[in-house]
Amino acid sequence: MRTQRQVVDYSLRRRALLRELVAGRVGTYDLCDASPYLKNAARFHGEPTDQRCPICRSENLTHVHYIYGDELKQSAGQARTVAELSMLAMTLREFQVFVVEVCLGCDWNHLVEQYLLGRDGLTESEAEHEAAGGVAAAAAGANAQRRREAQR
Numbered sequence: 001m002r003t004q005r006q007v008v009d010y011s012l013r014r015r016a017l018l019r020e021l022v023a024g025r026v027g028t029y030d031l032c033d034a035s036p037y038l039k040n041a042a043r044f045h046g047e048p049t050d051q052r053c054p055i056c057r058s059e060n061l062t063h064v065h066y067i068y069g070d071e072l073k074q075s076a077g078q079a080r081t082v083a084e085l086s087m088l089a090m091t092l093r094e095f096q097v098f099v100v101e102v103c104l105g106c107d108w109n110h111l112v113e114q115y116l117l118g119r120d121g122l123t124e125s126e127a128e129h130e131a132a133g134g135v136a137a138a139a140a141g142a143n144a145q146r147r148r149e150a151q152r
């Protein structure tokens with residue numbers, strides 16, 4: 001998504017956890033504990049992936065996108081489809097998205113990443129671009145002025 005920013009990737013933590021499992025330091029019982037709410041969210045708002053579940057290897061993972069932010073009011077903490085996220089990103093200034101992967105087969109679930117979405121991302125980068133251009137133009141103007149003075 002165009003306005004996606006401040007991405008935090010949790011894949012290292014995920015890999016570390018899976019290593020712990022292989023080493024027998026944690027059990028699948030501890031890791032495969034998706035709540036009924038999370039599984040419902042995955043069924044109704046989830047985004048299917050072609051990624052196999054790392055635990056049972058029989059189901060593909062589903063990504064659930066949870067949204068948080070003051071502007072969302074009572075919708076904060078709810079799951080949204082990717083299409084709904086794009087709509088919100090165009091109308092709201094800023095909100096936080098948490099992506100959780102879920103296996104509907106064995107209940108494995110883990111935080112994948114988090115990021116910010118919203119119109120602020122667009123206006124900020126555009127504003128920065130404008131400001132940088134303005135400063136450069138002003139500097140160029142000052143240099144030209146100095147050169148003209150030096151020639152006198």
Ligand SMILES: [Zn+2]
Nearest residue numbers: 053056103106
């Ligand atoms: Zn699974």
